[in-house]
Amino acid sequence: MSNATPSARQWEHARRVIPRGASSGHRLGWTQVFVRSQGAYLWDQEGNRYLDFLNAWGPIVLGHSDARVNEAVLAAANTCDLTGVGPQLGEIELAEKVCELMPSAEKVVFCTSGTDATMHAAHIARAATGRVKVLKFHGSYHGWSDHVAVGGARADLTREAPLDTVNSAGLHPGVTGDVVVVEWNDAAGLRAAFERHGAELAAAFAEGYVHSFGCVAPEPGFLELLRELCTRHGVLFVLDEVKTGFRAALGGIQSVNGVVPDLTAFGKAIANGYSLAGLAGRDEFMGHLGAYTHGEATIDGTYNANPYAIAAANATLGIMEREDTISRLYALGERLRTGYANAIAETGVEAVVTGIGSEWAVYFRGEAPRNFRDTMDVDTDRYAAYQASLLAQGVLETTSATGDRRLNASTTEEDIDRAVEAARTAFAAAAA
């Protein structure tokens, strides 16, 4: 009989049939196999309980296994499942709600992942402008389509790596020629990029508040500058709200900072864990989604607007509106960031905590980073000590020293205070 733990045995099984043992790169680096989720907590196979500060990298916003959302999904499945014909009732209801909430949304389509949404955004932008190139920011992740999977978010990148390093082997090698990568918060670099490439750009992709390499706010005027340059050069401004949508605010970060894009990609928090994403925008641009027989951009997907995820989204947004979940997320997030910042000061470790609303990042460096290059000098050894200490105390944070993390609305003040105590011990472990 092997004396390996049940989790270790499952990882072994997994590695036999799944490359590296899990179907998504971010799921590697753990020894646990989680088998139960409820509210703010996950349980591993050994029965250990963890306060979850990953929340599936964004989607879980109300809480794990929310009974109200699950009931809505079951009701939809038992009433009218996927028909694949015309719009479905829940889809119309959700589209109306997104158009009401999101400043940039005059029309909206639903797909299944953020990758789909940003891919369709690029197609629309090319169809609308007749141009090919896109601009994006260094380190920002927008999914895996070739044209945006450049210049971003790879843990092995160094300060010396070119801005347009591709994110994966196997991407089309020609793609880098069509992507212009600019450092986040570099206003002069952004102006220069538009001067040089403005007439060739179909779209500029940006997060409204960067979560791809932690939590890095735009500096005052930066998004406004991007908006102005896009307008001046006839470039579509695509705001990637896959992380910020329905979490930083119900209307997305655009309703917080007032900078309205031409197209918005969203996903994650909208459906509390069910796979739904979408693309919203001005009618004039969304109108380019036509029939492929007429030379328009196409959206066509078997599971687009699937009624299960749509029902989850209608239930999630209804609850968030009724319960003012966003205010609760902000209050909990603020309590946590303040507690962490105090713990950092008390332990004397060189670290900073940044973030907005329910999300935060911990950087083991002296100052908050302004851009992706800044994050490359974080102290990864200290981060590993910090993260291991938290995990041993039952608090689950990302293994990435430049990662973002978040709480869900079912987290209690007591949970936060316990996490702050655990973080104090973890910062002390990192300082040693």
Ligand code: PLP
């Ligand atoms: N855009 C951003 C900002 C993201 O954080 C992600 C995923 O983490 C994506 C796009 C891709 O979304 P998905 O994983 O649903 O394809």
